[in-house]
Amino acid sequence: MHKLRRRLSLVTLAVVFGAGYTTASSSEKQDETMKPVGTVVRFTAGSTSVDVTIRQDNPAVRDFLSMLPLSLTLKEFAGREKIGYLPRKLKHVGSPGSDPDDGDLIYYVPWGNIGFYYNASGIGYSDETINIGTYRASPEQLKMLEGRPVTVQVVK
Numbered sequence: 001m002h003k004l005r006r007r008l009s010l011v012t013l014a015v016v017f018g019a020g021y022t023t024a025s026s027s028e029k030q031d032e033t034m035k036p037v038g039t040v041v042r043f044t045a046g047s048t049s050v051d052v053t054i055r056q057d058n059p060a061v062r063d064f065l066s067m068l069p070l071s072l073t074l075k076e077f078a079g080r081e082k083i084g085y086l087p088r089k090l091k092h093v094g095s096p097g098s099d100p101d102d103g104d105l106i107y108y109v110p111w112g113n114i115g116f117y118y119n120a121s122g123i124g125y126s127d128e129t130i131n132i133g134t135y136r137a138s139p140e141q142l143k144m145l146e147g148r149p150v151t152v153q154v155v156k
Contacts, residue, residue: 002019021055036061041068041133042155048115048144051155052105052133058095060107060130064114069153074116074145080123081115084150088112090130104123105132116142 027080052063064086072084089112098108100120107114109128115124118139 008111016151036118040156043150045145045150050137060090061094062090063090071149079118080119083113083115085113095130098131099125103134
């Protein structure tokens with residue numbers, strides 16, 4: 001009887017304290033099951049919206065999607081892109097750099113901002129420029145998002 005009671009106590013302790021086993025947190029489980037490629041993220045200000053289609057699965061993209069929905073403000077930068085600052089920097093280790101093109105939404109690691117490139121001519125590859133997705137909008141449509149609150153959310 002004493003051995004049985006001792007075994008039951010050990011089993012109880014193992015269950016209560018996990019017996020050295022670890023389980024993935026809910027966010028880790030979500031990361032394992034989330035397939036971001038093909039996800040559409042909509043940026044909306046007033047009656048203007050621009051949809052971005054996610055084209056890669058990497059840590060920066062997954063972290064960006066985990067922040068949504070959110071609100072930010074876009075501004076003009078250098079006659080090349082509209083940029084906006086995220087509430088925090090993205091977890092990006094393991095995300096590949098890119099050679100941006102017009103129509104790319106990127107994350108710029110040093111500043112912690114996203115950018116809608118519309119004039120990427122002459123900009124080359126950088127490990128610090130991570131592609132988030134692609135969009136189809138004119139510079140005029142992007143200008144309509146500038147300088148006011150923009151809602152960012154997953155639409156599909």
